Amino acid sequence: MTNLSPRTEQTVPDATMALATAAAERHQRPRSAWRMMLPTMTPWLALGLILIGVIALFGAIAPFFVSDPSVIRDIGLQPPSAEHILGTTQTGQDVFSQLAYATRGSLQIGLIVGVLATVLSAFFGILGAYIGGFADEAFSLFSNVxxxxxxxxxxxxISGFVPQEQRGLWTIAVVLAITGWAASSRVLRAQTLSIRNRDYVAASRVSGERAPRVIAVEILPNLLPVLASQFVFAVISAILAEAGLSFLGLGASNSSTLGTMLFYAQNGFALPLGAWWWFVPPGLIIALFGMGLSLVNFSIDEIINPKLKNVRLHRRRARVAARLEKAATARATRRAQAEGSRS
Structure with a gap:
């Protein structure tokens, strides 16, 4: 077997790396400004979107096709069967029906808390930082408290002081939103202070643009990735916090959520009795939905921190370069063997 010359071995990696860079850049088309604000589609992002979509679709549609989850039957703690897909509770209630309504309730709380917390953090963080002066100091002090x-x-x-008959879905959502916006407000304030001093914002202010328009047109679009990340994090935190409150008996009394399912499963001694079909599905829904939101949040982080995206691109180029180098080495080896056999 004929060995490659040192000159050939030295030029192969350089050529393959150049080919890898060209191949990676060849498939990148110019992206619009709005497209640059969206995360790049990756297998992890696709998996996260699929998990979120399937669970959200289940919570939105399944309650219309299941039976009444509060109907009591004389078939307590029956395992999954053809009649009851996920078995029954201790009082004979259908677990699958409860899971459908509980998923909808948890998603509603997560969405309400996400919207309210994002609005509060944007108001106190962006508006205060743009106005500056006493307003910024007052908003910052309020956020720090x-x-x-x-x-x-x-x-x-707060949940303990609210009467049980008044502790509904909206009450729990408002409580969670009030206690979960401050950290996001600090991040938005820091970002707004950085953007406020840029040339295009100063040009808008000098040209006589009003503050609401400057915030909406010049500042807010640059903060959309941060707002999206904070919204996703607020939804995750709200669902987990609501599940914890419901497990402690402080959840919504007139609504069904995944946390209330776990609460009643614990009170019904589902774990000691081996009724896994009662507590595993709601816990699994919470875990999978949180996993999906986390994967989407990781993809949004690439927009906020371009270094993360550059690391992924370098890894992709390194894999392409390794494949091209292996193929080039194999071709050079075959060519050298053919020349040796002819000589």
């Missing part, structure tokens, strides 16, 4: 207060104990105290 909520930031230093322990979140979960405050939620437990």
């Amino acid at each position: 909520f930031l230093v207060i322990p979140g979960l104990p405050l939620v437990i105290v």
